[in-house]
Amino acid sequence: xxxxxxxxxxxxxxxxxxxxxxxxxxxxxxxxxxxxxxxxxxxxxxxxxxxxxxxxxxxxxxxxxxxxxxxxxxxxxxxxxxxxxxxxxxxxxxxxxxxxxxxxxxxxxxxxxxxxxxxxxxxxxxxxxxxxxxxxxxxxxxxxxxxxxxxxxxxxxxxxxxxxxxxxxxxxxxxxxxxxxxxxxxxxxxxxxxxxxxxxxxxxxxx
Numbered sequence: 001x002x003x004x005x006x007x008x009x010x011x012x013x014x015x016x017x018x019x020x021x022x023x024x025x026x027x028x029x030x031x032x033x034x035x036x037x038x039x040x041x042x043x044x045x046x047x048x049x050x051x052x053x054x055x056x057x058x059x060x061x062x063x064x065x066x067x068x069x070x071x072x073x074x075x076x077x078x079x080x081x082x083x084x085x086x087x088x089x090x091x092x093x094x095x096x097x098x099x100x101x102x103x104x105x106x107x108x109x110x111x112x113x114x115x116x117x118x119x120x121x122x123x124x125x126x127x128x129x130x131x132x133x134x135x136x137x138x139x140x141x142x143x144x145x146x147x148x149x150x151x152x153x154x155x156x157x158x159x160x161x162x163x164x165x166x167x168x169x170x171x172x173x174x175x176x177x178x179x180x181x182x183x184x185x186x187x188x189x190x191x192x193x194x195x196x197x198x199x200x201x202x203x204x205x206x207x
Contacts, residue, residue, distance in 0.1 A: 002027075002118055004138050005046070006186050010034025011099065012061040013189055017145055019117055019136070020048035028117050030054045030134060030145050031188065034064035040072065052116055053077040056147025056188060057128040058086035059160070060093040060102055067103035078110040080123060083130030086161060093161075122175045124149045126168020127156030135179065142183040144195065150176060150185060152193035155204045169205050177207045 002019050009016045010033040018039075020027025027048040032039055043050060050073045053066055058079055070077050079087065086093065090102050110132060112123035119136040127148045134145040148156035150172055158165045181196025199207035 002136060002138050003046075004140075004143060005042070007038075007042070008189075009038060010061050010064045014061045014064075015186055015188055015190075017186060018043060018046065019119065020046060021117065022048075025049060026051050026117070028052045028054055028119070029069065030119075031056055031062045031147065032065040032069050033062045036065035036068040036072075039065060039069060049073075050075050054110070054116060054119070054134060055079045055083075055107075056133065056145065056149070057131040058083035058107075059128065059148070060090055060097070060099065062147070062188065063087070063090070063105060064102050066105040070105050076108045077105050078114075078116070079107040080110045080130030080132050082125065082162075083128050086128060086130075089161070119145075124168075124171035124175050126158060126164055126166075126171045128160070129162040129164075129167075131156070131171070133176065135183075140184065142180055144176065144179065144183050144185045146176070146185050146187045148188040150198060150202075150205075151187040151189070152185075152191050152198070153202060155202070156188075172205045173207070 006017045014033030017030040025048045114121040119134040122133045177199045183195040185193045
């Protein structure tokens, strides 16, 4: 059974998640959005070897520490191919928000159905064309790492590069709300929620 720990990183408080198997001491990092030393120290304290970096999408606040950690651990970084244009435009992204430039990482493809450490990849376009969520089972039950697709009482913006409200709404209804309502949702920013709570009460997209 996988262990899970989440904490905010970077200037915009991206939720970075560490997932590892205590039996094999292997794990992955999801959305290393910044604060590479903080992420490294926590991984070392937990005592597992990082085999991959996974990304829900390619906005700068979710990939800020990717290059540094990729070089440190010599592991692949996975991203859906539809967000490649955002990686290529990292300099424009950070400039638009007045943030320091971010080194461009090398990304390996990520597709719907791919599994990493028992995490299933769901392609959920809308916030960005390549947005993905990761779904798995942990000691506390089912968990969805939702990136910026679904939040507690909110959904991802669709007014940035490649965003689409129609695609976002369809992704949430077809890919997320079909999962068990008790599934814990860890969004890309802010507090956790459950799929049941959002399916019933989310003011933007309900089941």
